[in-house]
Amino acid sequence: MKTKFEVEVCVDSIESAIVAENAGANRIELCSSLAEGGLTPSFALIALSKKILKIPIMVMIRPRAGDFYYSELEFEVMKKDILCCKELNVDGVVFGMLTPQGKVDKERTKELVTLAYPMKACFHRAIDMTNNYFEAFENIIECGCTRVLTSGKENKAVLGLDNIAKIQFDSKGRIEVMAGSGVSADNAKEIYSKTKINHFHLSAKTIKESKMEYRNKGVSMSDDDFNKEYDIPFTDSKKIEAIIEVLKELI
Secondary structure, three states, X not given: OOOOOEEEEEEOOHHHHHHHHHHOOOEEEEOEOHHHOOEOOOHHHXXXXXXXXXOOEEEEOOOOOOOOOOOHHHHHHHHHHHHHHHHOOOOEEEEOOEOOOOOXXXXXXXXXXXXXXXXXXXXXXXXXXXXXXXXXXXXXXXOOOOEEEEOOOOOOHHHOXXXXXXXXXXXXXXXXXXXXXXXXOOOHHHHHHHHOOOEEEEOOEEEEXXXXXXXXXOOOOOOOOHHHHHEEEEXXXXXXXXXXXXXXXXX
């Protein structure tokens, strides 16, 4: 039986979403602020993406940057965002919730999974910030999540392949395991060879230059380098096409 590979591309604009689909992505993870690890996108961006795209859309549910321990008010925001996604008939939502002790917040995770149904629920790389990776994996399955995104409790997926391989072996069809963080055409073959996962997550990031003719390089809208004000994050179709070609060779 041939292995079926799926490539998910994380995007934070409608233009990048279209590029990802045209390049052959199987689905997108839609968010805002990729530079901060991805936050919840606007209702308008979700609605327009749903209208234009034909591939499945997973929406990030993350009310702020920083850790994954949320206040009650932040939790209410997450629940309302999930209801908005359900109203727009997106395919699924992506979130992660931890306790202050670094464990999966099972009670609130189960609540979000139930609220999201029949949409799919992916537990994101918050698993990589837990104090017991393998216990967290089992808890995520117990909560009813359909997919987990992980770098194997390391900064990059290629560094966490032993952990990813173990949870893939332990999954036994109970949940989909997807590798993310630093995934590319250069390491996709190694990732598959050592883990046997068939779900790959990447942002395929690049930078395109602003079309602004007048530039005030003495003012920045953030704490970053002034020169970055006119660098626009974008999705590189060639990076997506390249990893797809590598995965085709493995079929």
